[in-house]
Amino acid sequence: xxxxxxxxxxxxxxxxxxxxxxxxxxxxxxxxxxxxxxxxxxxxxxxxxxxxxxxxxxxxxxxxxxxxxxxxxxxxxxxxxxxxxxxxxxxxxxxxxxxxxxxxxxxxxxxxxxxxxxxxxxxxxxxxxxxxxxxxxxxxxxxxxxxxxxxxxxxxxxxxxxxxxxxxxxxxxxxxxxxxxxxxxxxxxxxxxxxxxxxxxxxxxxxxxxxxxxxxxxxxxxxxxxxxxxxxxxxxxxxxxxxxxxxxxxxxxxxxxxxxxxxxxxxxxxxxxxxxxxxxxxxxxxxxxxxxxxxxxxxxxxxxxxxxxxxxxxxxxxxxxxxxxxxxxxxxxxxxxxxxxxxxxxxxxxxxxxxxxxxxxxxxxxxxxxxxxxxxxxxxxxxxxxxxxxxxxxxxxxxxxxxxxxxxxxxxxxxxxxxxxxxxxxxxxxxxxxxxxxxxxxxxxxxxxxxxxxxxxxxxxxxxxxxxxxxxxxxxxxxxxxxxxxxxxxxxxxxxxxxxxxxxxxxxxxxxxxxxxxxxxxxxxxxxxxxxxxxxxxxxxxxxxxxxxxxxxxxxxxxxxxxxxxxxxxxxxxxxxxxxxxxxxxxxxxxxxxxxxxxxxxxxxxxxxxxxxxxxxxxxxxxxxxxxxxxxxxxxxxxxxxxxxxxxxxxxxxxxxxxxxxxxxxxxxxxxxxxxxxxxxxxxxxxxxxxxxxxxxxxxxxxxxxxxxxxxxxxxxxxxxxxxxxxxxxxxxxxxxxxxxxxxxxxxxxxxxxxxxxxxxxxxxxxxxxxxxxxxxx
Numbered sequence: 001x002x003x004x005x006x007x008x009x010x011x012x013x014x015x016x017x018x019x020x021x022x023x024x025x026x027x028x029x030x031x032x033x034x035x036x037x038x039x040x041x042x043x044x045x046x047x048x049x050x051x052x053x054x055x056x057x058x059x060x061x062x063x064x065x066x067x068x069x070x071x072x073x074x075x076x077x078x079x080x081x082x083x084x085x086x087x088x089x090x091x092x093x094x095x096x097x098x099x100x101x102x103x104x105x106x107x108x109x110x111x112x113x114x115x116x117x118x119x120x121x122x123x124x125x126x127x128x129x130x131x132x133x134x135x136x137x138x139x140x141x142x143x144x145x146x147x148x149x150x151x152x153x154x155x156x157x158x159x160x161x162x163x164x165x166x167x168x169x170x171x172x173x174x175x176x177x178x179x180x181x182x183x184x185x186x187x188x189x190x191x192x193x194x195x196x197x198x199x200x201x202x203x204x205x206x207x208x209x210x211x212x213x214x215x216x217x218x219x220x221x222x223x224x225x226x227x228x229x230x231x232x233x234x235x236x237x238x239x240x241x242x243x244x245x246x247x248x249x250x251x252x253x254x255x256x257x258x259x260x261x262x263x264x265x266x267x268x269x270x271x272x273x274x275x276x277x278x279x280x281x282x283x284x285x286x287x288x289x290x291x292x293x294x295x296x297x298x299x300x301x302x303x304x305x306x307x308x309x310x311x312x313x314x315x316x317x318x319x320x321x322x323x324x325x326x327x328x329x330x331x332x333x334x335x336x337x338x339x340x341x342x343x344x345x346x347x348x349x350x351x352x353x354x355x356x357x358x359x360x361x362x363x364x365x366x367x368x369x370x371x372x373x374x375x376x377x378x379x380x381x382x383x384x385x386x387x388x389x390x391x392x393x394x395x396x397x398x399x400x401x402x403x404x405x406x407x408x409x410x411x412x413x414x415x416x417x418x419x420x421x422x423x424x425x426x427x428x429x430x431x432x433x434x435x436x437x438x439x440x441x442x443x444x445x446x447x448x449x450x451x452x453x454x455x456x457x458x459x460x461x462x463x464x465x466x467x468x469x470x471x472x473x474x475x476x477x478x479x480x481x482x483x484x485x486x487x488x489x490x491x492x493x494x495x496x497x498x499x500x501x502x503x504x505x506x507x508x509x510x511x512x513x514x515x516x517x518x519x520x521x522x523x524x525x526x527x528x529x530x531x532x533x534x535x536x537x538x539x540x541x542x543x544x545x546x547x548x549x550x551x552x553x554x555x556x557x558x559x560x561x562x563x564x565x566x567x568x569x570x571x572x573x574x575x576x577x578x579x580x581x582x583x584x585x586x587x588x589x590x591x592x593x594x595x596x597x598x599x600x601x602x603x604x605x606x607x608x609x610x611x612x613x614x615x616x617x618x619x620x621x622x623x624x625x626x627x628x629x630x631x632x633x634x635x636x637x638x639x640x641x642x643x644x645x646x647x648x649x650x651x652x653x654x655x656x657x658x659x660x661x662x663x664x665x666x667x668x669x670x671x672x673x674x675x676x677x678x679x680x681x682x683x684x685x686x687x688x689x690x691x692x693x694x695x696x697x698x699x700x701x702x703x704x705x706x707x708x709x710x711x712x713x714x715x716x717x718x719x720x721x722x723x724x725x726x727x728x729x730x731x732x733x734x735x736x737x738x739x740x741x742x743x744x745x746x747x748x749x750x751x752x753x754x755x756x757x758x759x760x761x762x763x764x765x766x767x768x769x770x771x772x773x774x775x776x777x778x
Contacts, residue, residue, distance in 0.1 A: 012198040013355040017348055018101065020360070026340065027066045028101070029347040030329050032354075034110070034322040035070030038092075039077045067100040069350055071108040072320040073116035075153065076432065077437050082120055082372035090366035093154070097364075103663045105359050105366070107350075109157035109204075109319075111269065112196070113426035113601060115177055115383075116149045119443035121374035124383045126542065127162060127188075129390035130562040131179035131586030132625075134701050136191035143195020143203075149374050150201050154366055156357050157202040157249060161192045161235040164212035166587055167225075168597030171217040172510035175424045175498065175542030175562055178237075179586030180599040180622060183696045186237035187770060193245030196697065202353065205241050205512065207429050209234050209255035209268060211305065214255055217597065219509045220296070223257040228258065228689060230257070231724040233601065240275060240769045248281035248353060252315055252559075261297045263289045269314030277765055282349050284317040285310065290324050302331035311338065314348040315617035336390060351470040351473065375443050379567060385572035389565040389675075392583035393556070393626040394547075400534055401557035402577025402628065403489060406458045410487035411449050412466045412480045412528060414521070415495045415540045419445035422567040425498040427505025434503065443565055447494055448538065451568035455576040462487065466528075470505050470519040484531045488682045492528050494521045495540035498562060504602050506542030506562075514593040515546040522549065528551050538571060547593030548619050559589070577628065582675035582701075584625035584744070588618035603690035611765045623679050623696070623744035629670025629706065637695050638662030638739065638752035651755040656732045659717045662739055662752045665778070666702055667709035677701045680714045680771060681745060683738040688725050694745055697721075699770030711777045714739075718756060719768040732761045 006020035014268055020027065036058060074089045075082070080228040087555070093105040111117035115348075130139045150158055159267050161500060162175070166180040178185040179699035190207075196203040214221035241247050252269060253262040262268055263285060273279045290310045293300045307324040318325040354360055362607060386623040393401070403409065415421035422445055423430050428442040447455075467473060468482035483686065484490040494517055501509035505518040516522055525551075530536050530606040540543065540560055558581070560571050573579035588600050598606075600622040608615040654660050666676050680698035684691045697720045700712045716739055718732045725731045735755045742748040 003362060006360060009361060013352055016355055016360060017351045020351060021344060021347060024102070024438040026333060026343065027330055028269070029343050030325055031066035032069040032347050032350045033316060033325040033343070034318040035072045035320055036060070036068060036079070037072035038074070038322040064099040067102065067104055068096050068106040069317055069635070070319065071106040073110055074108055075116070075155070076110050076428070079119040079430065079436055079442070081367065082118065082153060082374050085118070086368035086372055089154045090368040093366045095612065099612065103308065104354065105364065107156045107354060107359065108356065109159060110150060110155045111148050111426055112150065112158035112160045113162065114424050114429065116374060117147055117428050117431055118374060119428055121428060122379040122383055123423050123427040123443060123445070123565040125386050125390055125564040125567065126175045126562040127178045128175050128542065128586055129386065129563055130188050131184055132392055132561060132583040133296050133386055133389035134584050134699055135389055136187050138186050138386055140777070141190040142386060143192040144199050145379055145382055147199025147201040150198055152369060153372060154368060155201070157204060158196055158700040159204045159206065159251065160196070161189045161203070162207065163189045163205055163241060164207055165237065166599060167213045167767045168217040169543045169587060170512045170517060170596055171212060171214065172219055172506060172512070173212070173508050174587070175506050176210060176426065180588065181586070181696045182236045183602065184586060184694050186240040189237050190241045190245040193241045197248070202249050203245070203247040204249040204251050204284060205238050205247050208238055208250045208253035208273070209253055209258050209262065211253040214717050217511050219511055220254045223255045225257060227728065228724045231730070232315045234251070236769070242277060242279055244763070244769065250279065250283050251282065251286050252283060252289055254286050254292060256297060261293055261299060263315055264293055264313045274314065282316045282353050283314050285315050285319050287320045290315060290318050296401055299435040303328035304337055307332065308338045311342040311346060316349045334363060381543060383564045384566035384570060387567045388573065388579055388584045390561065390563055391570055391574045391581050392559040392585055393574065393581035394559050394589065394620050395554065398555060400489065400536060401575060403456065403459070403575050405456055405576070408460045408486070408488040409452070409456070409462070410483040410490045410533070411452065411463045412484060412490055412589045413493035413524070414465050414467055414469045415448070416463060416493035417447050417449045417465070419447050420497065421447070421495060422563055422565060423498060424562040425500055425504060427498070430498045430507070431500065434499070445565045446568035448540070448568045448571055451572035452491070452518060455569070455572040457709055461522045466524045467520050469521070470514045472520050473660055474520050474523060477524060480524060481527055482530055484528050486532060490528050490531070490533050490535045491538060492525055492535055493526065493538045493540065496542045498542060504507055515544065515590055515596060516593040517545050525550060530621040536575065540567070544587050544589045546590045546593035551591070551619060559585070565656060580628045580672060581625065582627065582677070584623050584677045585620055586622070588622045589620040591617065591619040601692040601695055603692060607693060607774060621744045621746035623677070623742070624747070625677070627674045629668055629672050629674035631674070631676045632667045632668060633668050633749050634665045635711070635751040636664045636741070638750070650738065651753045653755045653757050654718065656718055656734055656756045656758045656761045657758070659715065659716055660739070660752070661713050662741065662756060663711055663713040664741055664750060665709050665711045668704040668705065668706055672707055673703070673705045676704065677707050677743070678702060678712050679742055679744065680716070681740040681742060682721060683740055684721065685738070686738045687723065687733060687735070689723070691723060694740060696745070698773060700773045700775060702775065711776045711778065713774045715772045715774070717768045719763055720771055721756070722763045722767060729762050730764070732763060734758055734760065
């Protein structure tokens with residue numbers, strides 16, 4: 001029996017796919033362009049926006065005779081035992097392959113924002129915690145572990161990471177982002193992509209592009225980002241994750257920019273993504289995003305017009321289920337309303353990806369494992385390490401922390417004894433289990449109260465909730481005040497409840513009007529402070545909240561961004577002193593709840609000044625974080641110390657295509673091991689367009705034993721100073737620059753002054769995107 005060319009692994013993937021496409025009918029080709037969501041709710045109680053009016057029942061047996069592009073969330077839709085789910089998925093794949101003429105299985109995808117969103121799978125810290133850790137290698141290791149779990153049960157594609165850059169912290173999905181700086185988002189996000197892809201799983205970058213810049217921080221609201229903000233803040237993380245991370249899929253954003261929805265924008269999805277950046281993978285729709293072109297954006301009047309807009313823009317796959325790329329598309333092509341070439345273009349991309357994954361091979365067979373453990377000890381250890389590194393000590397002015405081992409502690413607050421306080425909205429317990437009351441989380445999630453009692457067995461620990469998370473009910477204040485008054489120290493554990501579309505205080509569709517703590521938690525904190533007992537504020541949140549009201553009145557402040565299933569022990573370890581806190585802020589913490597949006601990437605008129613009575617300066621700046629030990633910075637090369645009396649060494653001249661190294665030795669001068677995060681910022685005093693006062697262009701995490709030192713060198717290249725000029729070109733301009741080494745965006749330790757000479761230089765897709773570092777330990 002002769003093997004058809006499309007089955008021949010000796011041929012190139014392109015040749016195989018061309019042969020296969022030539023044999024397929026129009027219906028068989030369009031069938032590769034959509035997914036099916038088996039078991040999705042149609043009653044208004046789903047996990048995606050408008051799921052109830054966008055999901056229809058399908059004749060599964062009839063549908064799969066044409067083939068099928070994707071299977072949507074076989075594990076992430078309802079609680080299913082992992083081994084049982086793997087067997088069911090394999091059986092479904094065998095049915096799909098047997099039903100079609102070509103025996104091609106579907107590509108299965110799942111959410112994996114903070115771990116595999118499946119029952120009994122490890123719930124890692126949310127991406128905002130990844131940003132707080134400033135540790136790309138650890139995030140890559142986590143991505144690899146998540147990818148292995150996905151592949152073990154037969155999943156091919158993960159819908160992560162989120163590369164949106166925070167522009168307004170009132171937005172509900174801040175917890176899903178990595179932070180407010182594009183370089184941090186790019187480097188951490190790219191590390192996650194590398195990990196996921198190294199396990200053979202297709203990483204999907206989302207949301208392309210501009211989603212986080214929605215007006216008023218409202219989910220799906222129009223994007224107000226200008227041309228330069230879009231080019232210099234929104235797009236760089238996607239570019240790095242594609243060029244350096246090797247991501248093989250991109251998800252189009254729900255939002256529109258300047259009147260053009262991303263899902264109908266060929267300038268974004270074809271010219272920029274494919275022609276300029278050279279992307280060859282697949283573009284998938286966000287769930288129901290194609291249909292929203294008709295129902296929400298109203299740029300199309302019929303399903304056929306909707307399909308035409310999306311296909312022409314460059315969306316290859318309709319997710320989560322078929323509605324526009326099915327019969328409506330086939331009929332429109334046959335009627336001559338949609339060019340058949342658009343179907344072929346998308347089908348070729350989909351089939352090339354399936355070929356890469358081995359799904360076109362003649363000997364392909366699903367091999368479900370007999371037993372599956374999606375939360376093994378190795379995963380939990382990874383989750384613990386990342387949680388520990390992400391906890392940020394914001395303040396400890398009088399050294400109240402670490403807590404004494406035998407002290408009397410009143411633990412108060414609605415987040416102290418709730419395991420879900422550790423999890424973000426895309427964890428399975430928060431995302432899916434609310435629709436399945438009575439089902440256990442399936443994983444062990446120690447609360448902070450339990451963890452603190454374990455951590456300090458000799459302490460006398462009492463607890464009361466004090467108030468709910470969001471309900472305005474102060475009836476518990478009296479008991480909370482009494483418990484605090486009896487203690488040596490009060491640990492107030494406040495924060496968010498993750499949820500979806502208004503069912504939480506943080507999460508998708510849970511946008512807020514201001515940055516006050518939810519409900520009456522702020523009033524509870526006022527009451528606790530008024531007792532005169534020292535108060536340690538612990539925040540378990542998905543976004544930063546304004547803390548200026550209590551500045552100078554608290555004994556210490558600890559911030560953790562939904563730190564995952566091992567977050568309780570991690571935070572308790574910081575409180576006890578077993579762990580030396582090493583997290584740094586990936587977002588600024590505001591002083592006041594209003595006056596937003598604000599991130600640290602501000603040009604001069606975005607900073608405090610005489611032109612406005614409102615001072616937007618944050619209480620704690622981007623990159624800030626304290627430690628239980630101390631560090632000195634020595635032997636700086638590249639300039640002089642920044643002081644009023646010593647403005648630094650003279651400028652060093654380099655060409656607009658040049659490079660320059662700055663180095664510093666960091667020494668741990670304290671009594672215990674600790675971590676310093678050395679951060680490199682760029683200041684551009686004069687440019688042809690307004691520029692952020694400072695922006696991050698490099699960083700290095702240094703773990704140092706007591707007394708140990710390490711010398712870190714940042715290898716700056718002028719490509720890192722490039723920006724988009726008035727004509728839309730990305731350029732390096734001659735003139736003065738400052739390289740500022742600091743412990744945060746506002747705390748500069750050393751400055752190197754450069755003068756770039758030569759002509760304006762235009763840079764392209766081959767420019768350097770990161771500042772490499774070298775570390776030598778002494």
